Amino acid sequence: MVTERASPNRPSIDELWSWLAEVPDPEIPVVSVVDLGIVRDIAWSSQDAETAIITVTPTYSGCPATDVIGQMIQEELLKRGVKRVHLRVQLSPAWTTQWLTDKARQKLQEYGIAPPTEETAAEGDALSGSLVTLGQGAHTPSLACPRCGSTNNEMISRFGSTPCKSLHRCLDCLEPFDHFKCH
Amino acid sequence: MQAASNASKMIYLLRLGDSALVLSQRISELCGKGPALEEDLALANTALDLLGQARLWLSYAGEIEGDGRDEDALAFLRSDREFHNLLIVEQLNGNYAGTIMRQFLFDAWHTLALAQLTQSSDPRICEIAQKSQKEVTYHLRRSSDLIVRMGDGTEVSHALTQAALDQLWPFTGEMFTGDAIDEEMTAAGVGFDPAQLKQTWQTYIDQVFTVATLQLPRQDAWMQKGGKQGVHSEHLSYLLAEMQVLHRAHPGAKW
Numbered sequence: 001m002v003t004e005r006a007s008p009n010r011p012s013i014d015e016l017w018s019w020l021a022e023v024p025d026p027e028i029p030v031v032s033v034v035d036l037g038i039v040r041d042i043a044w045s046s047q048d049a050e051t052a053i054i055t056v057t058p059t060y061s062g063c064p065a066t067d068v069i070g071q072m073i074q075e076e077l078l079k080r081g082v083k084r085v086h087l088r089v090q091l092s093p094a095w096t097t098q099w100l101t102d103k104a105r106q107k108l109q110e111y112g113i114a115p116p117t118e119e120t121a122a123e124g125d126a127l128s129g130s131l132v133t134l135g136q137g138a139h140t141p142s143l144a145c146p147r148c149g150s151t152n153n154e155m156i157s158r159f160g161s162t163p164c165k166s167l168h169r170c171l172d173c174l175e176p177f178d179h180f181k182c183h
Numbered sequence: 184m185q186a187a188s189n190a191s192k193m194i195y196l197l198r199l200g201d202s203a204l205v206l207s208q209r210i211s212e213l214c215g216k217g218p219a220l221e222e223d224l225a226l227a228n229t230a231l232d233l234l235g236q237a238r239l240w241l242s243y244a245g246e247i248e249g250d251g252r253d254e255d256a257l258a259f260l261r262s263d264r265e266f267h268n269l270l271i272v273e274q275l276n277g278n279y280a281g282t283i284m285r286q287f288l289f290d291a292w293h294t295l296a297l298a299q300l301t302q303s304s305d306p307r308i309c310e311i312a313q314k315s316q317k318e319v320t321y322h323l324r325r326s327s328d329l330i331v332r333m334g335d336g337t338e339v340s341h342a343l344t345q346a347a348l349d350q351l352w353p354f355t356g357e358m359f360t361g362d363a364i365d366e367e368m369t370a371a372g373v374g375f376d377p378a379q380l381k382q383t384w385q386t387y388i389d390q391v392f393t394v395a396t397l398q399l400p401r402q403d404a405w406m407q408k409g410g411k412q413g414v415h416s417e418h419l420s421y422l423l424a425e426m427q428v429l430h431r432a433h434p435g436a437k438w
Contacts (some may be wrong), residue, residue: 058235059234060231060232060235060318061232061236061238061239061314061315061318062230062231062232062233062234062235062236062238063231063235064231091239091311091313091314091335092306092309092310092313092314093313094310094313094314094317125427131291131294131295131383132386133325153389156221157221157222157224157225157227158225158321158324158325158328159221159224159228159229159325160224161224162228163228163232167221167224181321183317183321
């Protein structure tokens with residue numbers, strides 16, 4: 001580890017975190033890449049005191065936003081005066097919706113996307129890697145309709161507009177809504 | 184425990200990556216043509232997951248090979264005989280029952296195979312398998328539900344789904360047939376013996392088919408093989424031609 005004294009003019013790690021907390025997710029711009037849990041670690045390089053090493057974990061292996069997110073992180077830090085940025089992609093531990101901050105969950109709900117709940121999280125954990133039980137998930141009592149708050153809903157499709165969402169319909173106000181599915 | 188040779192490990196990784204890549208390309212053919220908007224989205228998302236997984240496997244295969252080939256070189260500049268995917272994934276989309284049946288038979292195998300690979304002695308393989316497993320479990324949920332809906336649906340959907348199963352069945356044997364490379368990888372703790380997955384796979388698909396009112400084909404049916412060793416049906420060349428033409432015409436082109 002290089003100590004802070006080695007380069008007194010460079011920003012602190014806390015500052016870097018606060019800057020990245022303002023970089024929006026390109027597909028769901030109300031939440032930041034930090035809120036989503038994509039940024040896993042920030043450190044100064046031990047070889048080069050002016051290179052910031054940003055460790056990111058992609059949400060889905062094929063998420064088309066991954067490259068854009070990397071670019072946005074670099075641009076933001078360079079714009080703020082960081083000399084060099086090195087992005088490190090880390091697959092393990094695999095990204096999970098449990099890394100979504102409470103703030104992110106609240107913002108998603110306000111934006112119209114029902115966030116993962118304990119119920120859907122437990123279901124996701126139980127299923128990962130195992131063969132499935134048929135006919136599950138038609139009604140998810142813990143999901144609140146982002147428009148009217150009703151928990152009376154049905155699943156329309158296991159995939160929504162992006163890989164990270166599924167599509168549901170509120171059976172009271174009849175509006176369809178996205179759910180940030182558990183993963 | 185015997186260490187695995189790099190040449191064998193590279194083929195092993197290509198088998199995993201190529202199956203994901205070829206299926207991804209097949210499903211992508213339906214992008215914008217799905218039978219319903221939700222299905223179209225689901226197909227595109229599944230294809231995207233598989234493409235991401237293929238990229239992870241192929242870039243590791245290139246590193247193991249050590250000749251400077253990256254995932255793009257491996258995906259776009261190899262010919263059919265150099266592909267090691269399972270034959271089932273290169274089969275044509277057919278009607279929607281065929282598309283979903285192919286997906287279902289593969290998803291069930293893929294889920295079990297990745298679960299084995301999360302125990303691999305190679306940490307990189309473990310990581311990729313863990314990441315992929317979450318996505319593939321989800322694919323299996325969807326394809327299992329659809330098999331029940333179509334099998335236990337109308338007379339027409341039932342007949343088409345059963346016909347798709349009968350037609351694809353000879354391509355399932357290869358998923359459980361090991362060769363010298365499988366043996367070497369199993370001995371090194373890197374991979375698994377495919378024959379071991381057979382019973383669990385069959386019990387599972389049989390459960391789904393029972394609910395879907397579909398008939399499991401004969402157990403002693405003749406089975407196709409060769410994909411893992413690079414011997415393919417004619418369908419693969421056409422698929423590769425379409426997938427590779429841009430890269431071959433404009434090497435290194437970027438958006």
